[in-house]
Amino acid sequence: MIQAPQTTFNRRDIHQQVTDTIIQQLEKGVIPWQKPWNGAENRLMALPKNLTTGKKYRGVNILLLWTSAFNNEFLTDEWGSFLQWQDKKEAVRKGEKGTMIVYFDTLEKEEDGELKKIPFLKQSVVFNRCQLASYDSAAENPNLLNDTSLVERIEQVDKFVTNTSAVIENLGFGAFYDRDDDKITMPYKEAFNNTEHCTATEGYYSALLHELTHWTGNSKRIDRKFGDNVYATEELVAELGAAFMCAEFGINVAEKSNTAAYIDYWLNVLKDNKHCLLTAASEASKAVDFLQGLQPT
Structure with a gap:
């Protein structure tokens, strides 16, 4: 059985973890929502999406994945968990680190004889297609970058x-x-x-x-x-x-x-x-x- 890469996050406040990730970028002089490109400065990354559902990530996860893509020079917008890639018969390269994303889940709790659902924030880990053992940047053409010259009217x-x-x-x-x-x-x-x-x-x-x-x-x-x-x-x-x-x-x-x-x-x-x-x-x-x-x- 293939084991997932070791990814550790401490148990401190997830809100603080997410905010600190973006603060670190700002302290480097990088504005994650202002320059969502990779490589050449005039090349733009698309919104990140999940490989299994095809859905684009939302909210703060866009910033977390853009930041990871920028720092690691990932050239694709496709992300998935270790198990999602495994289901596609793909393997994450040994030593690759995952990127944290967050989502809301609910916890059922009984109060005054009523079962109430309480929302709370959870974290998960995803990997970019560029982190796969099969990925060859020279051979693959992700076709994700925009070279179109913009004109006066769009x-x-x-x-x-x-x-x-x-x-x-x-x-x-x-x-x-x-x-x-x-x-x-x-x-x-x-x-x-x-x-x-x-x-x-x-x-x-x-x-x-x-x-x-x-x-x-x-x-x-x-x-x-x-x-x-x-x-x-x-x-x-x-x-x-x-x-x-x-x-x-x-x-x-x-x-x-x-x-x-x-x-x-x-x-x-x-x-x-x-x-x-x-x-x-x-x-x-x-x-x-x-x-x-x-x-x-």
Whole structure:
């Protein structure tokens, strides 16, 4: 019988483990939701998916798997547990380390004569296809990287946004969502310039998808509400929602004008609130699901 590779995680708070993983990336100057690529800087990784179900991972698991792919230079978006790969007659290479993902399970507990289901966070371990003994990077062509040159107008994204019926005005030089007026304001397209890391077109659309994520939180839609740290959590939801959609459309997320200050800000937020990241990532996936639900079948 083949034994699974040894993967050890200590028993400390899973929320803290997940948050620490992302904090380590930020402290290295890497923003996991801003640069989800591998290898050459203009090549994008797709959203990670499970090899057995074919479903794309959601919420904070996207960030955990993007981070692992970035650090280990994995070139595929396909992940599975040791047993899932074994079922496919594949073997994980000896010495390979798995990547932690998290999910919610329920615990049944009797209270006042009633059986109640209590949700709690669990962790699991997955491996990328690149970690298989059979994987040959020179022979395989994952076809996961996007080399398409972006033009002024990205018709696929325009249709996606139009189908939401969100009210969008191009006015001035600021991008924001007004919750009271339920309206998105975007800068004139002429205000966006090409940078070292993305084109003006990518900058425009990543900003638009950021504001569109904010738009989903209105009481007419998802009615997104938070307790403490409302502003920071909502901003992170918009950052992640834009990053998830940009990955789907093959768009680079525009780099912030002051990356060091930007990273420092998020480090302080995450260190102060270990729940912020998981909450924001989960809500970002819900926002993307909502927007996708507004598209024609």
